[in-house]
Amino acid sequence: MPRIKFYIARYLEELIRFKWIAIGVSIYFYARMLKKQIVEGSFQEHMSINVWDISLNIQNDSYIILYFVIPIILLISTTSILEDFNYQTLIRLGTIKKWILRSLFKFWKKSSILILIWVFMSLYMTIKLPVSWNWSPFSKSNGVYNDLFEISAVFDSPLWAFVLEIALLILTFSILHIALSLIYATTKKKSLLLVFCVAFFIWSIAGFKLLPNKFSFFAPTTYFSITQYFHAFDSPIMGVGILLGAITFCYIYLLLIDRNIKQHILSTRPYLPFLLYLFLCVIGIISTSFSLTSHKNTILDTWVISFRGVSSNFFTYSSFFYYMIVFFGLIYLFSMEMNKEIDRMGYYKIIRFRNLEKWFWSWFKKILIKTMLVLILLTTLSFIIGAIMGMKCNFYVTDFESSVLLIFYQFFINGFLQVVLYILLIFIFSWTRRESVQVLVLISSFMILMLPGVNPLGIIPVGLNSLIYTENFSPFHITLILLIANLIMYFTIKYIFTKNLKI
Amino acid sequence: MLIGQLCLEFKRAITTKNILTWLFIVFLLPLIAFYPIRQGYMFFSPVEVFQEILGGIIPLIFPVLAIIIYLPNFWIEQKNNFITYTRPRIPLGSYILSKGIVNAVFTGLIIFLMLLFSYVFVEFIEPNFLHFVQYYTPSKYNHSSKVTFSQFLRYGDLTYFLAYSLWVTLNAIVYTTISFMLMLIIRRTFIALSVPFLFYHIFNFIVGVFGVARFSPLSTVFPFNIQQQSLWTVMVPFTFLLLILLIIYFVVIRNKEEWMI
Numbered sequence: 001m002p003r004i005k006f007y008i009a010r011y012l013e014e015l016i017r018f019k020w021i022a023i024g025v026s027i028y029f030y031a032r033m034l035k036k037q038i039v040e041g042s043f044q045e046h047m048s049i050n051v052w053d054i055s056l057n058i059q060n061d062s063y064i065i066l067y068f069v070i071p072i073i074l075l076i077s078t079t080s081i082l083e084d085f086n087y088q089t090l091i092r093l094g095t096i097k098k099w100i101l102r103s104l105f106k107f108w109k110k111s112s113i114l115i116l117i118w119v120f121m122s123l124y125m126t127i128k129l130p131v132s133w134n135w136s137p138f139s140k141s142n143g144v145y146n147d148l149f150e151i152s153a154v155f156d157s158p159l160w161a162f163v164l165e166i167a168l169l170i171l172t173f174s175i176l177h178i179a180l181s182l183i184y185a186t187t188k189k190k191s192l193l194l195v196f197c198v199a200f201f202i203w204s205i206a207g208f209k210l211l212p213n214k215f216s217f218f219a220p221t222t223y224f225s226i227t228q229y230f231h232a233f234d235s236p237i238m239g240v241g242i243l244l245g246a247i248t249f250c251y252i253y254l255l256l257i258d259r260n261i262k263q264h265i266l267s268t269r270p271y272l273p274f275l276l277y278l279f280l281c282v283i284g285i286i287s288t289s290f291s292l293t294s295h296k297n298t299i300l301d302t303w304v305i306s307f308r309g310v311s312s313n314f315f316t317y318s319s320f321f322y323y324m325i326v327f328f329g330l331i332y333l334f335s336m337e338m339n340k341e342i343d344r345m346g347y348y349k350i351i352r353f354r355n356l357e358k359w360f361w362s363w364f365k366k367i368l369i370k371t372m373l374v375l376i377l378l379t380t381l382s383f384i385i386g387a388i389m390g391m392k393c394n395f396y397v398t399d400f401e402s403s404v405l406l407i408f409y410q411f412f413i414n415g416f417l418q419v420v421l422y423i424l425l426i427f428i429f430s431w432t433r434r435e436s437v438q439v440l441v442l443i444s445s446f447m448i449l450m451l452p453g454v455n456p457l458g459i460i461p462v463g464l465n466s467l468i469y470t471e472n473f474s475p476f477h478i479t480l481i482l483l484i485a486n487l488i489m490y491f492t493i494k495y496i497f498t499k500n501l502k503i
Numbered sequence: 504m505l506i507g508q509l510c511l512e513f514k515r516a517i518t519t520k521n522i523l524t525w526l527f528i529v530f531l532l533p534l535i536a537f538y539p540i541r542q543g544y545m546f547f548s549p550v551e552v553f554q555e556i557l558g559g560i561i562p563l564i565f566p567v568l569a570i571i572i573y574l575p576n577f578w579i580e581q582k583n584n585f586i587t588y589t590r591p592r593i594p595l596g597s598y599i600l601s602k603g604i605v606n607a608v609f610t611g612l613i614i615f616l617m618l619l620f621s622y623v624f625v626e627f628i629e630p631n632f633l634h635f636v637q638y639y640t641p642s643k644y645n646h647s648s649k650v651t652f653s654q655f656l657r658y659g660d661l662t663y664f665l666a667y668s669l670w671v672t673l674n675a676i677v678y679t680t681i682s683f684m685l686m687l688i689i690r691r692t693f694i695a696l697s698v699p700f701l702f703y704h705i706f707n708f709i710v711g712v713f714g715v716a717r718f719s720p721l722s723t724v725f726p727f728n729i730q731q732q733s734l735w736t737v738m739v740p741f742t743f744l745l746l747i748l749l750i751i752y753f754v755v756i757r758n759k760e761e762w763m764i
Contacts, residue, residue, distance in 0.1 A: 283712050322708065324708070332697070435575060436696060440700050444563060444564040448560045451559070453539060
């Protein structure tokens with residue numbers, strides 16, 4: 001019991017300090033002006049007002065929030081973080097998570113006073129006004145002076161709006177403080193914290209003044225006032241979703257902050273290029289599936305249209321770029337791997353094999369397996385994305401003339417052969433020339449050979465795995481061309497290996 | 504010291520292999536691009552032929568052109584640990600700076616000369632000596648379509664050419680400088696060299712996916728595949744590039760001790 005008494009005494013002591021009184025007085029003067037404005041407005045429109053008009057308007061006024069509450073909250077938050085973050089406290093608490101929770105508690109000790117003064121002033125201004133538990137006729141009217149029209153339609157009683165406003169403030173303040181303390185705890189840089197605070201303030205002003213209503217969920221002021229909140233969202237659930245999302249993000253971050261995640265992130269680094277590649281592929285498939293109609297097209301269509309590619313007769317920039325990303329991206333990844341095998345590991349590995357061919361096959365077979373796996377992965381991904389986008393799960397293709405089996409043959413067999421051909425060509429170039437720039441030159445010349453009109457007979461073995469080729473060419477004809485080209489390249493490599501090697 | 508080093512670098516850059524590459528880029532590339540469009544197209548003025556030449560294969564190889572003009576020379580010096588042995592002779596900072604300047608100058612110059620040759624070819628050589636292209640007179644239904652930068656056409660063909668080719672040159676310089684600076688801080692040269700290439704093609708793809716192709720590097724540097732846009736659109740990817748350049752510059756300056764030399 002004496003403990004609680006002590007806390008209450010400390011709290012009251014804090015409450016009557018000069019700075020809070022100064023804040024209260026400044027709110028008082030602004031609130032008086034606001035009250036005068038509202039009362040005049042109600043006289044002009046000949047409608048009566050009650051206590052809630054004044055009190056809710058003062059609590060939801062954007063100017064108080066923007067130029068008064070947000071700076072003060074940022075000040076309270078940063079000072080409490082900077083004062084409290086020291087190694088003695090951290091050692092006593094043990095983890096950063098505990099420190100953040102404690103700092104949140106300390107923050108609330110101060111900012112609750114701000115809310116208290118604010119609410120008190122908003123209630124103090126209602127003296128001499130009629131008390132009622134319902135919306136006044138003025139607040140239900142759609143007038144110029146009245147900001148409460150939208151929420152008066154949502155809530156039965158103004159008391160609910162009042163309670164929810166305070167709940168919203170508590171939630172938003174907490175998220176803001178946790179975010180700031182997370183930033184400081186991870187970076188431990190004072191300047192970054194201050195920059196973030198200034199940026200947040202400027203962002204609030206810009207968001208309030210400049211953003212159109214459609215994008216007002218970007219503006220922080222939306223989450224400080226209940227009237228703006230209901231003004232911004234058609235369905236308030238979305239706003240709750242955003243706030244909950246922010247809380248979940250903060251919570252997950254809070255759980256992870258004491259772990260050594262840097263190590264985990266570093267261990268994913270070798271896979272980063274592949275993940276980026278996969279991400280680009282997925283974006284492409286998604287954008288294709290947006291262009292299809294769900295009740296007409298099937299999941300096979302998503303796949304076929306995505307990997308349609310280009311031929312001499314059919315050319316669109318989107319499918320050209322997508323082919324480039326998928327297949328040339330893949331061979332770029334492989335060429336990075338080959339660059340490692342030849343230039344960096346070559347010295348050490350080649351002497352361990354009896355001849356160059358064994359060394360070649362030691363890593364080349366891995367690339368062959370990876371190629372097949374990537375092709376299967378791309379197909380599966382496009383089926384899954386097609387299914388998620390609501391395409392029909394039928395096993396036929398609507399947009400193409402040729403049969404499904406032939407398309408599968410074209411994608412897997414010819415695709416495999418084509419990618420292998422690219423890789424062999426790149427190997428020959430990087431083995432003989434020893435200049436990594438050659439790979440980029442080679443990929444660029446592949447791109448040129450795929451332009452419309454360059455390859456009308458389908459003889460140049462570049463880009464022949466585009467699914468569009470099944471329309472005019474027999475896939476077996478393409479297989480033949482690719483096989484011959486592959487064999488030529490393979491024997492060229494064998495021939496090169498018999499020459500002296502210059503590492 | 505820097506001036507002397509610059510002169511030396513200029514002299515050293517002129518080797519037979521480089522000259523051949525540059526001659527190929529300046530003369531043969533525009534001719535190769537001209538070959539498929541010499542007949543069967545409807546042209547009203549030489550400027551359109553010029554635009555068509557630049558709209559064909561050159562946009563696809565542009566980032567590669569930017570990096571093969573001078574950077575392989577620097578790469579060989581890096582690979583053979585040549586730069587270490589220049590340190591007694593000249594401060595490392597001046598040496599790298601002179602390399603950067605020479606790289607930017609040569610890349611810009613060769614790209615500009617390529618455009619200049621295309622322009623001279625379509626304006627003077629082709630109509631006077633070769634006569635491959637048939638010019639039509641514009642009518643009500645057939646008239647030339649406008650592209651970005653043809654805003655300058657009303658000040659004359661030459662002004663248009665100068666404004667446009669300066670723009671392409673500027674882009675080439677930015678791309679090659681990004682690569683050059685990355686070579687100083689990334690151990691794997693292949694990745695450093697391919698960053699402009701990857702940026703160019705991936706950015707093209709991504710803006711295509713989001714349906715804002717007018718901001719793609721391809722359509723801002725070579726704006727012949729889309730209809731005319733206002734001039735500010737070209738600044739969007741360029742600003743992005745400059746931002747990348749600036750960030751890399753600060754990283755390079757701060758890690759002076761860890762340069763790959």
